[in-house]
Amino acid sequence: MTDHETTAQATPGEQAPDRRAPRLGDVTTTTVVHRSTRRPTAWWQHAVVLQVRGEADLAGLEALTAEISHVARLGADAIEVHCPGLDPGTEPARGVVEAFVRRAHQRGIKVLVALAGTDAPPQTDAAAWHLARCTAWLHRGIDGIDLISATRPVPPLGPHSHAGIELGALHALIAEHGEDVILTGGGTARDRAALAAHLHEDWLHVTRDDRLVVTPWRPQALRAAITDAYTLRDPVGAPAGWTLATAALSAPAEWGDLDAAALERRHDAAAALMLALPGTAYLHLGEAVGLRQAGDVAAAVRATAAAVAAQKGRADSRFERYRRGLRLRDELRLGTGPVGWIDAPAGTLAFLNREVLVLVNLGVEAVVVPAEREILHASADLPAPVGGEATVPPDTTVWLAMS
Template structure:
């Protein structure tokens, strides 16, 4: 079993998207009191910790990832007193709390950026961000060819002629991490929340803080999930620069001064696996999301290869692997896996796009989740996946708020479809999301069937499958286990983790379990003769 100091090696952590989890005051926006009131449900589900996406003061141009004040709570979500109550309730329930930290950029409404706008070129205020003169005879061309991951140019020109870098929205100016004042400020922010009792930080765009010094041109489009280099392209000068590691070593030193253990989690879209593993060396971060696993297409050979490749890279630096299938930036896996066209469907689905097969998607999602939770290491769940929630793929365009929708000229649907408020009670206003019908994004009528109160204590429901899986995972200490593959037909993937056999059948023909196997869990019923149907995962003792 894990010791209290290394809980992060094996725990299951549940992502809360505060806007869409639970609305206490009925204004249609989730809030901290709503989260606090629902923490018991998460304890009962069987997770070990929660991670909250940003709830800081923000104009919300990018759903809170444009932070105006890192030491306050946005009034939409409550106040610092509500944060304290939430932390206290989580501690009482035995749940750890990880909060989001957004260090690559601030909001354009942050006091620092407002000071920079009021100051002259070359001033200390502007040195906190990345300001440059333009190219061309009159400086009217951007300093380089970089594009925003939300679409359009990555530079914005001011009236005085200078340009500032924003790898994301124009309202999210990139900080200059070569400036000692920036580094000291974030150490202070870390201390503020550590002293409040948080158990760690998920670090947004962890691979983006340092830019290549010359800001050299890079003639490739930015990606909404940046960092994965297009085929044939040189290494991107804005992602995964070696200088980021010095920052995280300093942060790790600070976190090591706190007891019990506090952790750093890297959101780093970095390949190959050994480059990502550098973020989780012993003196840097504790976890890094395994996005290569998340984007792997459904198939035995592909999944086995990515599990081997990423696990080996992490093991080489003594780190666990951190598994994930869904989050607030990608199409929910209950919809993503509902396609059989061999394409990557992670980046949003609009009403006019080809639609997933809902039944196939849910069947595969249940199998994929059971497989993931059987792997050694830690795991993250995204709110609502325990209900089998699909993407809202028919969200009316008029409701879209993701900046990528506007900046792409309405060609990229964006991420709103995975951010719709989740259903708790089928027959209540807003499906129990809040006390009123208000919901900041409209909920599909079909979501009534996914509501928690329709699934709790119902044998075979997705919720009960997750609850049983999490209970057995803990009982058998699978997070701290060791994986060994079994020889199987090409369309079957099977491994042992401790005393548990995990088998997934990807093929058309039913697969046989080893002789004498005693089935503990199955994502769908077995055949009458005890075989494993297609797109089904089984946990067994053999």
């Protein structure tokens, strides 16, 4: 697809389905809200980052080193850990950290370390501690620092200091380590003014926000929220940063009262939506195998590795479904593509990204699509086509080939 308005015709002579149900229309039009990236892109502008929740100690890093293959098998581009209690410049942490970074790099995985200014010990100069700890990590060969939550009050405070972080000094430090080393952070879409100020003043490589889980599960609301992500970021040349952090642990209030099975299905539909959007996507350890990581990092790593071993190779498993989504995202270059909204049946959200039509059924009844439209990926198993028609159940996302 080009960045211009596009139309797609359905095959002539199609028969109407036997039942009355919402149906993907014969003609779809697009309204482009984000244009594809034409210039060469850096890895971080379209990466999938696997975040490890909780504070990792030496045992946690050793477990990750031993089980890094499950990250590589999933297809994530980077792994992010939070290790406030480790000084990587001193033994025994130095050896453990260097082994972890080396092993990840051998598997083609970037390493990001999350460090907040509030991680500093009490009675310590937080800014000096943070800069020294970032320096020690960067000397171990990591690929970036994540400031965790970088949201701050409005009006902006300028690139000097907030939450115990000297941003000016940190930018200079990052620049010393090459253009592929990055500085990232997170904010909340609940405070748009603060997020906008953060984007315009702090100049992080990636700023993720939580809009996919603080927005009601309704087509117009999600369409507006996703459009706004590009409205805020495109003028400053920043990639969108997507995360389902809240939904990975519990049902967001904006999603309504859901039981465990309904939450899992909706979460997977939201994840397939997220992975189809241009920008940087963040997943959590265990998310791709149905585990809600919490508590001890080493135990969570081992549990995730065991789940991967049990699910890999099974086409119907959650792990293989996520793995297929990450592979197609990379092959089809969805991370750097455009977004063009499509007029779609009531209760659905639909857009084009390159040659892929993404359809999310947010309604309460199935949506019919022509069976000859190849389904590249789905967030859940779909019923077998009947009478030349395929159906997409509620709380399901599908990727359809346009050619």
